[in-house]
Amino acid sequence: MRFDYQPPIHTTHSPRFRRLATLYITILGVGCICYAFLTYNINENQGKSFKTPQLFKNEQQNASTSILELSSSGVQTAEPIIQAAANMQTPIENWRSVTIKTGDTLSKVFNTLGLSNSLLQEMINDHSLKKIITKLRPGQILDFKFDENDALREVKLKLTDLKTLYIIHTQEGFKHYFEEQTPITKIKYSSAKIAESLYSAAHTAGLDDSMIMQMAEILGWDIDFAADIRTNDSFKILYEEEYINDTKLNPGKILAVEFVNNGKTYHAVRYIDAKGNEGYYSPEGHSLQKAFIRTPVKYTRISSHFSTNRRHPVLHKIRAHKGVDYAAPQGTPIKAAGDGKISFIGTKGGYGKAIEISHGQKYSTFYAHMSRFNNKFKHGSTVKQGEVIGYVGQTGLASGPHLHYEFRINGVHHNPVTVQLPRATPIAKHEQDEFNKHAANVLALLTTHERLAHRG
């Protein structure tokens, strides 16, 4: 709440008019401060009350909006509001704004505004400020505030949706500070029944593609969204969105989802554990994720299956094929099938460039014939599920670009295509109570919204 872009006010009024105007503005200013404090306190209180778990029971939103504001911290602190009110008492100031174009430099902008180079030098004397202010991007807006003598008082630069830089020209030189806005988080509800396709149902329900992708990612371990979706399948989701001044910032995040697929109901609840790790769990606290991705590469076809005996295509000898060959174009990214540590990285005879990952005591996976590795990994590196470890190639003995992939349990090779994959780690025992409360709350919210939607 700042009073930007005030037109220049010329001081040609009579002294009596000026006295009256000053009085009027002072009254207005005091009023503003009172209003600002009131608004601030109200919002502050709302923010607090909304954070209590009772929210989930006393929730009184109507079904048509289905929006809960979790926090009102988007409201700025009272300080700038008071500042703005105080600014009103000295109306003789003038804001001019400059939109940066390609090729613009700060000195060019200063020239345009009739400001001297020595003033610019003074401003960018501060090294940390220089780094920010001289890296201007086209489209950014610089606001300059001048006083009645046309002297530069302040420069304002919006750095991101959330962060603004203020440079104040004081008698001791330039000082700067940042103002950061906290977005307002809104919780939204949506539900749909699938008639034609999941996409059209979701779009009708007001969800964008990113939300469908998230849903498919969360439940993708249990439901194959490409093949298993049926007419009359349905879903309910609770998700959050972040806003600054009614502008949505990022695609929302799903808090809970219920999906009925082919008559079977699946639930997922998002939970961030004490260590800050985010995951989706069943209402009982089992991870919905598997500890391993079934197929660590996007392949065109399986060029050789797992078998205990087969003729080797290059060596022409009968040999067990203890993995699966996924044919894929040269350079296709290869992902780590699960969290683990790199226990081998390098060239390994006929396997060419290969990586072995050990996933705890019991499991290990092996990836061969790579064209190259991801540079960031070396022996002993920790790797996360889904991280790209290298790229498809045909190093070693290979008749074409493919990934040779092995899956071992206690050192014994299993068929990666059919092996039963374990679930990822469930909720830790000491967090189970906390999780149960959270899951009960969000699932109750799903049900409440559904009832409201039906009543409306």
Ligand SMILES: [Zn+2]
């Ligand atoms: Zn192979």
